[in-house]
Amino acid sequence: MTSRLRPFGLVLWVLLSACGSDGGGDPPPISVDPIQTTLVVGETVKLTAVANNSPIVWKSLDSGIATVDGNGLVMGHQIGVARIQVTSGVFSAMATIGVVSPAPGSAQLTLSGTAYYEDRVLNEFGFTGERTPKPIRWAVIHVVSTDGLTILATATTGADGAFAFPTINNSNRQAGVYLQVMAEINSPTPITIQNDPLHRIPYSFISAYMDDSRQDAFSDLSPTATVRSLIGGAFNMLDVFLKGAETVEPLCSACLPPLVAYWESGRDVTTGYDGDAIFVKGGDAYGDRDEYDDAIVAHEYGHFVLKNLSRDDSPGGTHGLTDSNQDPRLSWSEGWATFFASVVLGHPFHVDAKDIGIELAFDLETLFSLKVPSLKEDAITARSEIAVASVLYDLYDTDVLGPESHDKVTLGLAPIWQAVLQMRSGTAPTTITLFWDQLLLAPPAPVDDMFNVFAERQIAVVLP
Numbered sequence: 001m002t003s004r005l006r007p008f009g010l011v012l013w014v015l016l017s018a019c020g021s022d023g024g025g026d027p028p029p030i031s032v033d034p035i036q037t038t039l040v041v042g043e044t045v046k047l048t049a050v051a052n053n054s055p056i057v058w059k060s061l062d063s064g065i066a067t068v069d070g071n072g073l074v075m076g077h078q079i080g081v082a083r084i085q086v087t088s089g090v091f092s093a094m095a096t097i098g099v100v101s102p103a104p105g106s107a108q109l110t111l112s113g114t115a116y117y118e119d120r121v122l123n124e125f126g127f128t129g130e131r132t133p134k135p136i137r138w139a140v141i142h143v144v145s146t147d148g149l150t151i152l153a154t155a156t157t158g159a160d161g162a163f164a165f166p167t168i169n170n171s172n173r174q175a176g177v178y179l180q181v182m183a184e185i186n187s188p189t190p191i192t193i194q195n196d197p198l199h200r201i202p203y204s205f206i207s208a209y210m211d212d213s214r215q216d217a218f219s220d221l222s223p224t225a226t227v228r229s230l231i232g233g234a235f236n237m238l239d240v241f242l243k244g245a246e247t248v249e250p251l252c253s254a255c256l257p258p259l260v261a262y263w264e265s266g267r268d269v270t271t272g273y274d275g276d277a278i279f280v281k282g283g284d285a286y287g288d289r290d291e292y293d294d295a296i297v298a299h300e301y302g303h304f305v306l307k308n309l310s311r312d313d314s315p316g317g318t319h320g321l322t323d324s325n326q327d328p329r330l331s332w333s334e335g336w337a338t339f340f341a342s343v344v345l346g347h348p349f350h351v352d353a354k355d356i357g358i359e360l361a362f363d364l365e366t367l368f369s370l371k372v373p374s375l376k377e378d379a380i381t382a383r384s385e386i387a388v389a390s391v392l393y394d395l396y397d398t399d400v401l402g403p404e405s406h407d408k409v410t411l412g413l414a415p416i417w418q419a420v421l422q423m424r425s426g427t428a429p430t431t432i433t434l435f436w437d438q439l440l441l442a443p444p445a446p447v448d449d450m451f452n453v454f455a456e457r458q459i460a461v462v463l464p
């Protein structure tokens with residue numbers, strides 16, 4: 001684990017420490033005892049470290065909550081959770097201290113408010129620099145006591161991010177509570193954002209600490225996952241995946257398996273779907289990170305949908321916007337995913353932003369791209385993923401911009417979805433040509449008009 005993880009939340013570290021010494025064999029190079037304890041404000045507790053090397057150095061990572069001296073003596077200053085780190089050479093260990101009030105907690109506690117994450121605003125030139133609060137919808141939220149770090153109650157945020165806990169009857173503890181918002185959704189289909197396949201730690205963040213010895217009710221709370229905390233991106237991914245699930249739900253209720261996505265700020269993995277989980281790039285040397293690139297995130301959800309509800313014979317491999325000589329199974333899979341992203345987001349614009357500028361941006365409706373001026377000419381044949389995406393979008397969309405043939409057809413999603421679903425049982429390699437065959441089984445529009453959409457992108461399909 002790198003120190004990058006630490007800003008992600010206290011509970012994240014608690015989970016790490018719990019599995020930090022299960023390697024068997026040699027004892028860890030450094031350990032601390034106790035690994036977790038409770039401390040009353042104004043009082044002290046002594047921690048003990050055992051290390052192979054000396055000297056050891058003590059440090060509080062949350063010195064406003066509790067401080068530690070050179071002998072491991074911890075002093076509690078205010079209600080909260082403090083991480084006490086002990087270091088010896090290159091090794092370190094951590095203890096978690098729940099600091100509580102001397103007074104007992106409320107026996108009749110209620111809390112309510114709205115959970116938010118900060119979204120980075122995008123346009124065709126990249127991030128605008130603005131940040132806008134968005135509700136964290138349908139996510140799991142806990143009330144946690146600083147006394148023992150015990151979960152007192154669990155609820156789910158609503159469609160507007162609002163949450164309300166009915167009265168929590170619990171007086172068998174000292175005062176001190178906080179909210180923990182999880183990057184986890186249970187319904188309509190389970191989605192969780194985790195740090196990596198090895199540690200599988202779901203993201204969460206916590207609210208300010210509250211002293212419930214003085215009041216029973218806390219309202220208008222607004223816990224927020226900020227961009228600066230390096231965790232807002234996990235909640236943006238959660239929201240985009242939820243939009244994907246909400247797109248599928250009316251067509252196929254509760255038919256998708258649980259989704260796990262892995263992402264970590266700064267971790268340079270290739271964004272993709274491996275048939276099991278979605279991976280999202282947390283950043284690279286060129287400032288390209290994908291967690292706020294809604295179109296990229298939704299594209300991967302499109303792969304997830306295709307694989308689980310239809311069929312995906314894509315051989316994978318490298319591919320690109322201007323490549324019109326792809327394996328047609330690859331261009332089908334990629335084209336579907338790009339099309340699906342536009343349906344999910346409700347617009348045809350795709351951007352892959354970098355910290356400064358863009359990696360790529362294009363409009364699926366017009367095939368205009370600042371980065372790739374030749375896109376409209378390049379996106380032809382069944383071997384071009386953008387031709388596939390463009391045809392699907394023109395079949396789907398209800399905009400009628402002008403007299404162009406491609407905008408005569410306004411199918412909506414349902415007939416396209418039906419044809420794609422039927423490809424699950426198809427025996428031919430899964431391509432846009434097979435999609436056309438499925439579409440013709442029950443033509444949802446005049447066949448000539450649909451044919452013209454394909455012809456415009458030079459996709460060779462046969463009229464019946």
Ligand SMILES: [Zn+2]
Pocket residue numbers: 299300303333334337
């Ligand atoms: Zn893809």
